[in-house]
Amino acid sequence: MAMIETVTESLGIGEVADRTGLSVHALRFYEREGLLIGPVHRTAGGRRRYSPTDVDWLGICVRLRESGMPLAELKRFAELVRQGPGNEPERLRLLDAHQHRVEDQIRALEECRSIIAVKVGVYAEHVARGTAAGLWDPTATEG
Amino acid sequence: MAMIETVTESLGIGEVADRTGLSVHALRFYEREGLLIGPVHRTAGGRRRYSPTDVDWLGICVRLRESGMPLAELKRFAELVRQGPGNEPERLRLLDAHQHRVEDQIRALEECRSIIAVKVGVYAEHVARGTAAGLWDPTATEG
DNA sequence: CTACGAGCTAGAGGCGGGTCTAGATCAAGC
DNA sequence: GCTTGATCTAGACCCGCCTCTAGCTCGTAG
CATH class of the missing domain: 1.10.1660.10 (Multidrug-efflux Transporter Regulator; Chain: A; Domain 2)
Structure with a gap:
């Protein structure tokens, strides 16, 4: 940056x-x-x-x-x-299309973030209270 | 998605x-x-x-x-x-670190978006009024 | 004058993340 | 039984994007 x-x-x-x-x-x-x-x-x-x-x-x-x-x-x-000069409309289309992709990307990332946040929250809670069982244990059911 | x-x-x-x-x-x-x-x-x-x-x-x-x-x-x-079970704190650290990276990424993308938006705006204006000179013309000065 | 770092070219190499191929096997419908 | 399509394995291959190497030159400081 x-x-x-x-x-x-x-x-x-x-x-x-x-x-x-x-x-x-x-x-x-x-x-x-x-x-x-x-x-x-x-x-x-x-x-x-x-x-x-x-x-x-x-x-x-x-x-x-x-x-x-x-x-x-x-x-x-x-x-x-x-x-x-002369092809500015095409340059504009290109930039504009990219801008849309960036916005899609931001939205996707925000969705990922919130899904990850849920997992983080679950782990944080379990770790905090020492009851860290039942989550992503392949031999158990998922929580 | x-x-x-x-x-x-x-x-x-x-x-x-x-x-x-x-x-x-x-x-x-x-x-x-x-x-x-x-x-x-x-x-x-x-x-x-x-x-x-x-x-x-x-x-x-x-x-x-x-x-x-x-x-x-x-x-x-x-x-x-x-x-x-037993290593939940480490899993949490991993997820948490990733979450921070995602947030950084979102911020970086937003910055890119706004920079691109400026360029798009400049092009759009020029294209709209047909005066599409002076921007990124390697033989001229930049606008 | 010499030494040493920054820059030059052409081309090889590497890494992340899959994708594809060959040749065989499995399973469901006719 | 036969065909057709999904799946199997091991391993080769590919693409995007650099990064590095070798062998050389430039240019500045001592």
Whole structure:
């Protein structure tokens, strides 16, 4: 959950790794996979220099990944962006669909949470009063 | 999100698959991996018959998995249950820790959602008024 | 000038979590 | 008895997503 501070200068790969939470390996991998919105600049010596826009985009990537967007879809989005203006409706559809999935996911997690909470409550009570029998004992009936 | 109806008779693997949402392959795989709380009964002919307790447990497994518990931890929990009464405090710790992770996850997802919502809003507005320039255009400045 | 860490490429490797295959067996209906 | 579909085992395979290795270069500090 690292906050990604906005940056005005170009950054080396290590700095970008620090700011985005991605490893340098992952950054190079993402680039190979075509997940970036344009070629990363290089120094004379061949080192990558990430622009603020690159870093900004990577920040979004991290959020989309964290919320379960597969790399393939991220790649598709990056392609749309790379194609330039004109396909915004499709980008919107993609983001919007993902947003719905995130909401479904949150609902599912909340349901899981409450089911787990019940189990936790049962265990907590039994443990508290030392009467820890009759729950998930494969040789007994479930409580 | 299939509701798992409570059952009073033993079931074959296909029926369990239907009820839990796990594939028959996954059910056998889980068993091999020691994720069940006891040996599954077999018919004379060697087919598995899952007791209501088994099905119940699998239902919990599904929820724990859905909410991100790794198989290794599920296995650990199953081991504790298999050992029988006496280790309830440890089971409780395990469940409780997982519950906290689920809550963190929900919070993280909510944060992602709101960040995505901002992007969606920006795109929606631009698309609605046809002025879809200046956003994530790698050749321009970001909006 | 030298040393040393950070970065480079291409490609292999690994891990989690299943999924699928082959070839055999079981069980129910015709 | 025969067919058909579900199940069995052991083990190979796959996919997503990185992570690591080898062997080299860059660039900064002493």
